[in-house]
Amino acid sequence: xxxxxxxxxxxxxxxxxxxxxxxxxxxxxxxxxxxxxxxxxxxxxxxxxxxxxxxxxxxxxxxxxxxxxxxxxxxxxxxxxxxxxxxxxxxxxxxxxxxxxxxxxxxxxxxxxxxxxxxxxxxxxxxxxxxxxxxxxxxxx
Numbered sequence: 261x262x263x264x265x266x267x268x269x270x271x272x273x274x275x276x277x278x279x280x281x282x283x284x285x286x287x288x289x290x291x292x293x294x295x296x297x298x299x300x301x302x303x304x305x306x307x308x309x310x311x312x313x314x315x316x317x318x319x320x321x322x323x324x325x326x327x328x329x330x331x332x333x334x335x336x337x338x339x340x341x342x343x344x345x346x347x348x349x350x351x352x353x354x355x356x357x358x359x360x361x362x363x364x365x366x367x368x369x370x371x372x373x374x375x376x377x378x379x380x381x382x383x384x385x386x387x388x389x390x391x392x393x394x395x396x397x398x399x400x401x
Contacts, residue, residue, distance in 0.1 A: 262297045263287075264336060264363040266373035267304045267311075267355075269390055274312055274325055280374060283390035287372055290397075291332050300329060301362040303338040303355075336362045353378050360385075 265287060271277065272284035291298030300308075305326065313322040338358060342365055346357035356378045363371050363385045371379060371387040379387035388396065 261370070262299060262366070262368045263291075263370045263372050263393070264299045264301065264359060264366075264368045264385070265291070265333065266359055266371060266375075267307050268374045269372050270300060270304070270308050270329065271311055272374070272390075274308070275315055280390070283394060286394055287390045288332075296397075298333040299336045299363070299366060299368055300333045301336045301338055301359055303358055303362070305329070305335060307355075334366075336366045336368070338362055339365070341365070351378070360387075 269280075269284045269287060272280040273288045277284075287296075288298075290296045308329065309322060309326050312325060313319055316322055342358060342361045345361040345365075346354060349357045349360070351357040351360075353375075356373075356375065359371060359373070360379060360382060368385050370393060371385050372390055372393050373379070373387050374389055376387040376389050376392070
């Protein structure tokens with residue numbers, strides 16, 4: 261199963277953000293165990309680096325964390341076509357539109373995000389919170 265893991269879920273894991281950490285970490289662990297195929301968009305990688313460095317204030321540690329993400333996750337490209345398609349959607353949150361189009365362009369089945377409500381108007385790929393994704397996965401496993 262191919263899933264795009266949104267920036268907020270990765271940050272919840274890296275920064276131990278409560279109350280979101282446990283479910284986000286479980287998703288991350290499923291990627292580590294290769295039980296699901298995790299993707300992260302190339303545009304999210306720069307955001308993750310910036311926000312993690314801002315929080316941790318340790319560039320070396322942040323590079324190590326980003327190295328781990330790049331090793332575990334497939335990095336979904338954000339191309340000119342991705343941006344133009346996202347612009348055409350005219351969503352309130354442009355970053356969500358980019359994540360959605362990156363997922364579509366890469367044949368990804370699910371987007372795991374804490375703001376799944378922002379994706380309610382679309383059919384596929386479907387978005388779910390880490391908690392809802394894990395409940396659904398358990399129900400099918």
